[in-house]
Amino acid sequence: MTNKVVEINHLQKIYGKANEKQYQALADISFDVHEGEFVGIMGPSGSGKTTLLNMISALDTPTNGTINIAGQNIVKLNENQLTDFRAEKIGFIFQDFNLLENLTMRQNIGLPLSLQGLSAKKIQTQVEKIADRLNIGHILDNYPTEVSGGQKQRVAAARALIHQPELLLGDEPTGALDSKNAKNLLEALRDLNEQDKTTILMVTHDPMSASYCKRILFIRDGEIFKEIEKQGSQQAFYEDILSILSHVDFSAESQV
């Protein structure tokens, strides 16, 4: 059995203080992600997907429950330990790329290592290695405004992976891409998962993007209500996903 990279038990998140208006975004979530898995999270708007990612990346704290990432109970960490945890253990790809416009792609990708104080030479070697892996070696000296959305997102993926995190998190990473660029990014993520055993957890509302995963968790009203695993072809998995979505009212916001 492979190691558990993510181990979540009875996670609950209530926004708002006891004397204020409260909102339960996560009711009771438990699941594991093993090393080398590529897991998708799907659910209607307001179902708690971003809240869940924010808990896993320790950007916010749960009301109840435990979160272990790479064997570390992150709910118990102090501020300094959390900073180290985020810098070392996880990589994050956002929908809107989050690249720094006044830095070149090379500088953007190398940023996590610069912040760790690595030498310029070591950073260059690592940048070129990951850029080669994601087919962006030819745009390293360009600025973000000079390249396509798809290239920007592959640069964001390179930046998220350069420090070799235990877990790559994506919050709608294909959300701002056209279908061709989305496919390019997803193929790159699939290669990283299959060849380098990168563990990926990705939120998406798009069934085609989700069909690149090996397992999907469906959440609604802050709870996992269904889970499916890829058994056969990607096309068959895509059709399974569509069938589940067609039985769920994804327009419904979760209720207080």
Ligand SMILES: Nc1ncnc2c1ncn2[C@@H]1O[C@H](COP(=O)(O)OP(=O)(O)OP(=O)(O)O)[C@@H](O)[C@H]1O
């Ligand atoms: N800081 C906050 N304070 C109060 N309520 C919040 C806060 N952040 C999120 N919520 C509420 O919690 C619920 C879950 O939000 P979340 O952003 O996790 O949903 P989501 O599934 O990611 O939605 P979407 O697909 O629209 O991004 C929503 O009803 C939202 O309004």
